[in-house]
Amino acid sequence: MRDVIVAGVGMTRFAKHLDRSLRSLAHEAATEALDAAGADPGAVQAAYFANAVAGLTTGQEMIRGQVALLDLGLSRVPVVNVEDACASASAAFHLAWAAVAFGQYDLVLAIGAEKLTHPDKAVTFRAIGTAVDVGRRAEMAQARRAPDPGGPTGATLAETEGEPRDHSVFMDFYAASALRYMEESGATREDFAAVAVKNRAHAALNPKAQFRQPVTLEKVLSSRTVSGPLTLFMCSPTGDGAAAAVLCSRAVARRLGVRPAVKVAASILSSGLGASPGGGDAGHDAILAAYGRAGIEPSDLDLAEVHDAAAPAELRLYESLGLCGQGEGPAFLATGATGLRGPVPVNTSGGLLAKGHPIGATGLAQIAEVTWQLQDRAGERQVAGSRVGLTQNAGGSIGTGPAALSVHVLTR
Amino acid sequence: MRDVIVAGVGMTRFAKHLDRSLRSLAHEAATEALDAAGADPGAVQAAYFANAVAGLTTGQEMIRGQVALLDLGLSRVPVVNVEDACASASAAFHLAWAAVAFGQYDLVLAIGAEKLTHPDKAVTFRAIGTAVDVGRRAEMAQARRAPDPGGPTGATLAETEGEPRDHSVFMDFYAASALRYMEESGATREDFAAVAVKNRAHAALNPKAQFRQPVTLEKVLSSRTVSGPLTLFMCSPTGDGAAAAVLCSRAVARRLGVRPAVKVAASILSSGLGASPGGGDAGHDAILAAYGRAGIEPSDLDLAEVHDAAAPAELRLYESLGLCGQGEGPAFLATGATGLRGPVPVNTSGGLLAKGHPIGATGLAQIAEVTWQLQDRAGERQVAGSRVGLTQNAGGSIGTGPAALSVHVLTR
Numbered sequence: 015m016r017d018v019i020v021a022g023v024g025m026t027r028f029a030k031h032l033d034r035s036l037r038s039l040a041h042e043a044a045t046e047a048l049d050a051a052g053a054d055p056g057a058v059q060a061a062y063f064a065n066a067v068a069g070l071t072t073g074q075e076m077i078r079g080q081v082a083l084l085d086l087g088l089s090r091v092p093v094v095n096v097e098d099a100c101a102s103a104s105a106a107f108h109l110a111w112a113a114v115a116f117g118q119y120d121l122v123l124a125i126g127a128e129k130l131t132h133p134d135k136a137v138t139f140r141a142i143g144t145a146v147d148v149g150r151r152a153e154m155a156q157a158r159r160a161p162d163p164g165g166p167t168g169a170t171l172a173e174t175e176g177e178p179r180d181h182s183v184f185m186d187f188y189a190a191s192a193l194r195y196m197e198e199s200g201a202t203r204e205d206f207a208a209v210a211v212k213n214r215a216h217a218a219l220n221p222k223a224q225f226r227q228p229v230t231l232e233k234v235l236s237s238r239t240v241s242g243p244l245t246l247f248m249c250s251p252t253g254d255g256a257a258a259a260v261l262c263s264r265a266v267a268r269r270l271g272v273r274p275a276v277k278v279a280a281s282i283l284s285s286g287l288g289a290s291p292g293g294g295d296a297g298h299d300a301i302l303a304a305y306g307r308a309g310i311e312p313s314d315l316d317l318a319e320v321h322d323a324a325a326p327a328e329l330r331l332y333e334s335l336g337l338c339g340q341g342e343g344p345a346f347l348a349t350g351a352t353g354l355r356g357p358v359p360v361n362t363s364g365g366l367l368a369k370g371h372p373i374g375a376t377g378l379a380q381i382a383e384v385t386w387q388l389q390d391r392a393g394e395r396q397v398a399g400s401r402v403g404l405t406q407n408a409g410g411s412i413g414t415g416p417a418a419l420s421v422h423v424l425t426r
Numbered sequence: 427m428r429d430v431i432v433a434g435v436g437m438t439r440f441a442k443h444l445d446r447s448l449r450s451l452a453h454e455a456a457t458e459a460l461d462a463a464g465a466d467p468g469a470v471q472a473a474y475f476a477n478a479v480a481g482l483t484t485g486q487e488m489i490r491g492q493v494a495l496l497d498l499g500l501s502r503v504p505v506v507n508v509e510d511a512c513a514s515a516s517a518a519f520h521l522a523w524a525a526v527a528f529g530q531y532d533l534v535l536a537i538g539a540e541k542l543t544h545p546d547k548a549v550t551f552r553a554i555g556t557a558v559d560v561g562r563r564a565e566m567a568q569a570r571r572a573p574d575p576g577g578p579t580g581a582t583l584a585e586t587e588g589e590p591r592d593h594s595v596f597m598d599f600y601a602a603s604a605l606r607y608m609e610e611s612g613a614t615r616e617d618f619a620a621v622a623v624k625n626r627a628h629a630a631l632n633p634k635a636q637f638r639q640p641v642t643l644e645k646v647l648s649s650r651t652v653s654g655p656l657t658l659f660m661c662s663p664t665g666d667g668a669a670a671a672v673l674c675s676r677a678v679a680r681r682l683g684v685r686p687a688v689k690v691a692a693s694i695l696s697s698g699l700g701a702s703p704g705g706g707d708a709g710h711d712a713i714l715a716a717y718g719r720a721g722i723e724p725s726d727l728d729l730a731e732v733h734d735a736a737a738p739a740e741l742r743l744y745e746s747l748g749l750c751g752q753g754e755g756p757a758f759l760a761t762g763a764t765g766l767r768g769p770v771p772v773n774t775s776g777g778l779l780a781k782g783h784p785i786g787a788t789g790l791a792q793i794a795e796v797t798w799q800l801q802d803r804a805g806e807r808q809v810a811g812s813r814v815g816l817t818q819n820a821g822g823s824i825g826t827g828p829a830a831l832s833v834h835v836l837t838r
Contacts (some may be wrong), residue, residue, distance in 0.1 A: 098488075
């Protein structure tokens, strides 16, 4: 297997880009990544295009990548459209990595782009709901129709605020997981809010983040409940954007003059049933597999970008990553260990919570952040001297259904 | 690069399976392929799941493969969802081939499944229309609104019969290409009808085909016009189904006792702008690349499955494949050369026209047919002693827009 180098990365700002097309977003991210790599579009031998829901939000269900990349002039090279829910872009990156690592190609483009916002919010919310399998969605819709006066789930709350039913389905999974975690670890709503406060503070230093205003614990706690115990600021927002990476062999990287060379030390893509974000066995196994492949231990990590689709998930992930013991996530956060100046900053980009979560772009935005950090190009949020970074990304029916899991380790 | 063996293939009957789920169709095809390979589901190291429009017809936009393969018990291995319009399943097969050829995995599953039919026909027709890029669709809709009394396009005809607008968009591309071909080659409507007659005759011998009743030239010609000069029987039907292949290394095939070993001699995936099915330059280049990779010439072909989404496309493809000279497609067909008892039978399965065309399953159904032929398991439609077969598959905005192209050569 050959070394694979992340020669360049790019991304648009994540935001509600109602006025921009998938094509325009994809073009911006791809162009930035190619420029950063010093590579011409003509050098791209294949493109792996990730998107999760543009079929529903833009009407372009088929050949999404071929259309989105039209302006790039990749008219003859293979374009494979890849979907793995919130892990779509990590799956595209994994395919791109494999193509170079095993010698099929020497330089390829991995790109993820998403148009999640839509003038009709119901379209967006319905689209998000499709990460849950149809059967389970029907079950949950049924359960909602039955009155549940004593239950702690916020489904009813979300509905009373007039939100379409499918929206909160997704956050209900995270809410249920959060409630279990509170029982197991003694975590409080304040602990969850503290994750949001930290990630917002990081995002304030990231010009590409969706939310750049720091927030206080009070503000997070007093924002409206989406699905108890999760308040609005504890949930990742809807938004649009694109992120891309150019991957190549070491020989090509040398020829392009890529410096420093950020290497893919591990690329894991797997599936999980019953995998909660980081808490389930399959999620943990994926992390262990990545450590094994990269030949590292948790203590070697200089930073990590993790899948904080909801704030509590990040605390669980500290534990799954082995940064602290089981149930110690809240205490670990409280020490400041995962803040920008701590020993192992987590979500320096702002994470899904504050940088944003345009589903099909998220995995590559994580890769972009870690690459910039290892390249010493992270500006105000630079983690000095970082040499080992990890990304963790999960997609699908978190909790009880089928899911895609992906973990990458990048080293300098 | 290692030899890759198609250890086993499977497919459902193609039909309007309104009562069956994507999951049930996928399970049937995958199980048949695994059984044929003598492999246990537990031996599958990765799955590449192709689907084109289930997001629109079933509501499962994300993690389609993870949900569809639930019953197979592939709960931990990577499942990559792949979409390349009508070439989706060929793209999945290509990724599966690459994973084994370059040594990432030893045994993988490529599967394509489609639910195209829907109780509301408008949903199906809109879904089909999304193989054309949004911009072009808007242009065409605009053109339709303007009256065009002298134009030969059948768009208006289709509309007067009350069909939703998006349906005929797709066949309009094929119709425009057919009109150009008539001018270039002197082909007639009778020539196009003869393709349909031949492929229906083949399908009559294929228990998995959607249409098993032979038709006469008169019947094809007198069926209603979809988009002039194309009549209904010259167009592939809408339908549902799934097809799958198990691919493995030669060492694994030996261990499984796979006999005879059908080898992937060439796997080409590329893109084309302005590529008509087989007639455009990109389409021709993909075929030449496949011949080069496999080290064969047109005269070596014992049979071929080609993308006859509309009947005229097959005639053009005879020329692109080099089976006859430019403009000689109709005459070549008339010799009976591509009939079941001819020197190079084309679409022994019945092709897209008669076997059916559930978009995301089509590429793997082509692979299944050629594999069965090379394994001497094609029953009544067996081409005796066949050793070299080709599949050609195209997806996307045929004619003037972006498209995915794929050509495979299998040898025994």
